[in-house]
Amino acid sequence: MTRTELVREGARGGRASRSRRLSPALLLISPSIILMLLLFAWPMVAGILQAFQSPDGLGLDHIERMVGDGQFGPAVRNTLLLIVVLLPVQFVLAIVMALLLHQRPKGQGLYFYLWAVPIAVSDLAAGLVWLAIFTDNGYLNSALSTIGVGPVSWLSYTNPTSQFTAILVAELWRATSLVMVIVVSGLQGIPKDYDEAANVFGATYWTRLRHVWLPLLKPSLQVALILRTILAFQTFAVAQALTGQDFPLLVGETYRFYTALQNPNVASALALVVMFVSMAAAFLYLRVLRDGTKGAAR
Amino acid sequence: MADISIRNLVKTYPGNTEPATKNISLHVEDGEFMVLLGPSGCGKTTLLRMIAGLELPDAGAISIGGRDMTYLPPNRRNLSMVFQSYAVFPHRRVRQNIGFGLMTRKMPKDEIARKVAWAAELLQLTPYLDRYPAQLSGGQRQRVAVARAIVVDADVLLMDEPLSNLDALLRLNFRAELKKIVEHIGTTTVYVTHDQVEALSLGDRVAVMEAGKIAQLGHPMEVYDRPADTFVGGFIGSPPMNFLDGQVADGRIIFGEGASIPAPAAVPPGPIRIGIRAEAISIAAHRPDLVPAVVDVVEPLGAATLLTVKVADQSLKVQIPPSQRVSSGETVFLHFAPDSVRLYDPQTGLGLLASV
16 A cells, blocks of 8 residues: 555545534533423423414414503513613622732621622522511611611502612622622733833822723623623512512512413413523623624734 | 932831842942842842832832832832733733823823823834734734833833843843843832843842842942852853862862962962852863863754863863863863952852952
């Protein structure tokens, strides 16, 4: 055999063995593919079909029922309002907490774990804790009574502002630590040199925050923002524990249609709305906060 | 522009028992280019970072232009710096990177634009001003770091091994360019390096550091020609200085049987160590006053030939012209240029007399 023939032979052998090697790989990932199809794809398709089911095949009957419901408008409004108010406050708080930890104060480990505790608390439990505070005979009213104020019905449907504030505070407590943990890890990932360079070149703390840390934190903030927006659209247990149906939110409505009204079709339609707005928000964030610094050289 | 005065600086990093700098004092003249040279861990970068304010000393004082800066934060020292990692901000275009120090100094926009254009021109970055650092090569990023440092009207320019991440050819070219630029702007400069060639070629003066202390401070050629101790001689030069142990007796330094050179009159009898550069030794035809040696290795280097020879069981390097033909195993006779022989105490390694 000549040298070229040998090489060609080798190449052919390689190709053959590569295609044979593919099948065990497929075999190995197939359990997870099957699991994903069973637990994710199939329920999703079933949910979409359920939402668009009508007596004569497919139709918009359930969508019309959902939009026509008196609670739908308030639910959309409340959910959006919660996101618009909650997220900025939450991000400012989380960034401030992360920056404080980044200054390496004494006992920073303790602060970090204390601030991260809410992540470990189930959201229904968190809702019940805050219910114990805000309810008519709760801790807040008894504290206020000692200075001669109140009692105030914080969670009554006649007080939508205080209802909203109570949910806002509880959600802030429960979910800010997630953002903080992401920002802390993001800060730790920024090489010290950038801050030192900015410092040597005369930048004050604020200049460094604005021109060095925040821009370099952008990838972390983007992740946190997408995650938190999606989770905020799904706010349910805390609001349910605090106000029941008095302060409707989108996922709360889904729950009401599914359990109280025994209408899984409209519940599916509502779930689809939540999924759609979450996806739209994530897409928007990815577009708006796109990293333009790594484009190809012109 | 300003001079730097460093007095009795001590710094021990937390958790270390050995101080990083041991009572260092140093004065850098206004407009001077001072190189801190030493091996890893000698404290040169710590010293630079204390001048920058990025580390605070445990004791001692630093003043720049007569003002005490010892505990002032970096942003109030009016400095500029080139980092080893360049630390060019990845999220800012080249233009905004170069102008960073001007922005923090609240300079008007049109003046920033003018100065950035000037620095970009000087460092051949004009075509890249609107790029992000990720779109530049390592050499270009390095230029951005230098442009950012020279564009500000700082009192002191600090450089922490700025050339160490460049490849050899780029380093050679940029070294000359850097020297020209720094001479042109005339700022007081402190430059840290572990590369002795860089130190000799760039510095007005070189401070050779060892284990947290300055072993020798002087003009590059002085440090090269007259190392204060065997550490400096062994660290500077490629190949490093040769050291040979011998005994002084009867007016001669004797290395072994039949191998000796004349000793200067002032040297007392006893053990001694001599230091001599490879290029100060020549080989010649046999004469009784020369030192016989056996050639171990012959390395032709193009511009010169490097020999490793053995004199009375001690190894030394000899540099000869490439025209001279020598083969290994041969016995040659060495002539030590009398002006270039340095004498050291074999115990302490400290220099005894300037020359023979």
